[in-house]
Amino acid sequence: MENMRNKIKQILTVCFVIAAMAVVWNAPVWAGTATQAELTGTQEDIELNKEVTINWEKNGSTVDYYFTPTENKRYLFVLTDNDDRLPGLYQGDDKLSWFSYYSTVDGKMYLQTPVLEAGTKYDIYFTSREGETEIQFGFYDDIWHGAEEIDNAATGIMKKGYSEDGKNYSRAKIYKITVPEDGAYEYRVSGLNPTGIADDDYDFDVDIYDEDGNWNSNQDSVPNWGGSSDACAFANLEAGKTYYLVLANYSVDNAYEYTLSRTNLGIELNSEKTLNWNEIGDYFYYHFIPEKTQSYLFTVSDNGDRVPQIGRTDKTWKNMMYDVDGKIRLVTPVLEAGKEYTLYVPIAAGENSVRVGFYDNLWAGVNTLETPCSGTIGKGTKRFDGKAWYPSNRLYKVTVPTTTNYVYKVTGFNKEKEYSALLRFLNEDLSEVEGQREINDIKLTGSIYTTVKLEAGKTYYLRFSNYTLDSGVNYKIVINNLNIENAKNLGESAEGKLSASSDTTYKFVATEDKVYNFTDTKVSEDVKEFSIYDNDLKNISTNSIKKSKVTYNENNEPKVDYVTYKIYLKKGTYYINLNNTSDKETEYNIKVENEELVDIDSINLDSNYIEIEEGVKKAVKHTINPDNATFTSVDWKVSDTSIVSLGYVGNVMNIEALKEGECEILQ
Known part of the structure; x- marks a missing residue:
């Protein structure tokens, strides 16, 4: 290569002025535009870890330095920054690409080499620029030499980027960072867009690298999209390791006075954390690398029309429930062990803080249903400018002692109002339990029912959802154990006692298509619920009418003598359930009669x-x-x-x- 350049020198000496002005990026062909005497001291081996000053008037307009590394690694070349200068790196006649390069705010350009081979000679070549009298440069075995070490915050002024050949190049600032403990950290740069006006010219990147110059794979960088005044990088970082934070401003029109801050956004698995929006800005990212391949539960305060996201990906939540005791419960799709995921939460209007949690148990925080159970459920809401209708929800964990059919009943609805409510049983994997039947009996009894067969030893989850937009419900949940396998036969009559909060089931066979009257003469207090189910265990109680005979004593106090439930049944098998809803023992005496149906003309x-x-x-x-x-x-x-x-x-x-x-x- 030296022989080739000597020939070029002889040919181009007379063209010195024109050649110097013509140099752009790939300038090796102009390497010898001055005499050998003028280049004294500039064609020699570069000294490692030392800065050198070159005076262009004394040494000419080009510099050729050689380096033979003693170990295989990357090196750092640093020189005075000038907008349109990019030094060339050669191995013999082969031009190499820099691994990375930054024009920095401290007036220098940082260029990281690719891995250089020990014992191989390399050539670094660069030229002067108009108006430049001298240049400082150095060659270092630490590729992050000169990076400013900071603790958790910094301030500075970022110069605007520059444009060359129609391409924008950034100005950068490099910080050396460490963290006190393992966790998911956010590095946020604020003050980039004081006007708040969305503009593509506000182009700013924040990136985190390891000591070898590799982009940290466990991070998510967010530039200031949509006119935001912040740019961020989020990463899972380890205590005891050193990282490097690079701020890069690509805007050719705007310089910034910025503030850099660090926040530990990590959430320990199976725990909750409160975050203050005044400290972290308008959105929050949580980075998570699962140890197991499975779905996970993410919870967040339910405030406003907020939809957390799984990063900026096409992944959608496997399940999402709003207003579960004031929280949004979101179940992820199956996440792969060892892979990095990002959970994103935006601020809600008027919100000062947010509480978030992350769990490997999809049903974390769900209480076991103890019956009878009372509570309050809020009204449904139209969210996202009224385009979507979401219910309030209540969740309960359910186990049963015996494998049989059960009836779960929610009471407390106002019979005079219109409600939209659902009662569903879910398996642990969020699928609905097969074969369950629901009936809305609000108009007659102010209740909704679900009939379902549950197995002993399994865990289920009961979800009560209220879609009604103008009304919540003070509700009560009770359970009837149909136990049809052991149901006693009900002929023309039956009598017995029910202990507190217990029930019993009778099997009844309708021998003809007729109207049947089931009359209970033991009704000192109306504490029993009467329900009838067909052979498919569908609750058909809403087809019945209830009539009572009331007499009054000498003090004009009412007394119910009997209650009759009248229902038309086709020939077949049915199940009658009597449920004592009181906290004391009660009696029953059921008599059955039938009559012909008289239709309305x-x-x-x-x-x-x-x-x-x-x-x-x-x-x-x-x-x-x-x-x-x-x-x-x-x-x-x-x-x-x-x-x-x-x-x-x-x-x-x-x-x-x-x-x-x-x-x-x-x-």
């Missing part, structure tokens, strides 16, 4: 069309034909509840006009 209204002024109420009476029909209750519905409200007592409807309009009242 017609329903007549005393008015088929009415006009009502807004705010005025009017009563409309209906008549059932024939008057001895078995079932005479009629469920009226309004086509538009915003125009008319409807209430009824017996055979009289009370209609109130709410606003101008037309609607229908239908059976």
